[in-house]
Amino acid sequence: MYANAKGDNVTISPRFATGHSEPEYNQRSSIKLEILNGTGIQDDMYVLQAVCRSCRVWPGGFIDNSSTTQPMIFAFGPGTLKQSDDLNAPLRRHVRYGQFTMDMAAATSSNATVPQPTAQLKGAVIKGLVKDPDSKDLAHAILGCIALFVLWPLNVIFAGFFRNIKIHVGTSITILLFLVVSYALGIATSPEYNRVRPLPL
Numbered sequence: 001m002y003a004n005a006k007g008d009n010v011t012i013s014p015r016f017a018t019g020h021s022e023p024e025y026n027q028r029s030s031i032k033l034e035i036l037n038g039t040g041i042q043d044d045m046y047v048l049q050a051v052c053r054s055c056r057v058w059p060g061g062f063i064d065n066s067s068t069t070q071p072m073i074f075a076f077g078p079g080t081l082k083q084s085d086d087l088n089a090p091l092r093r094h095v096r097y098g099q100f101t102m103d104m105a106a107a108t109s110s111n112a113t114v115p116q117p118t119a120q121l122k123g124a125v126i127k128g129l130v131k132d133p134d135s136k137d138l139a140h141a142i143l144g145c146i147a148l149f150v151l152w153p154l155n156v157i158f159a160g161f162f163r164n165i166k167i168h169v170g171t172s173i174t175i176l177l178f179l180v181v182s183y184a185l186g187i188a189t190s191p192e193y194n195r196v197r198p199l200p201l
Contacts, residue, residue, distance in 0.1 A: 004083060008040075010039065010048065014031050022192060027087070027088075030054045034051040035049075036049040066104065069102075072101065074100065075094035076095075077094050078092050078094075095132055096130060098130055136188055139185050143178045
């Protein structure tokens, strides 16, 4: 959920994810959201009131509608989300996330009419506001930049001007280690993003 292009309402984009990977919008999904009155931006808060059709089963997941403590997750941020009407708009990684449980027995109904939200339908937060530092990406960038923009020029100076072979060899080995670790961190974090992995059908 993010602000629409005009900034006066919200865009609702149901997305799927498998494991620890970036969710992707799939227009062929069987999940249908019926947006209800009261959805929008209220006091700088994004509010969604909706009924989800065919939401119990999706690729890689299942919701038990008889569970009174169905595990759920939430995430939000960053604070400067791009406003868009596009359901497939590119989004940056969330900065905070958490977990809660939902009483699915109370939230599920076979009636055609939709009941008004009540306190009974609210979830119980079990872990909230956990900061996601994205440390692997940060370390990947820092180590790579140090190797290429700090150690590499110093190595050229040591080899070309001071002609100190011992420092040159030591610096070269350090550069190699920094680059190997940087590449390893990049490979480890790459499956989390759609840009570097096959998209699900």
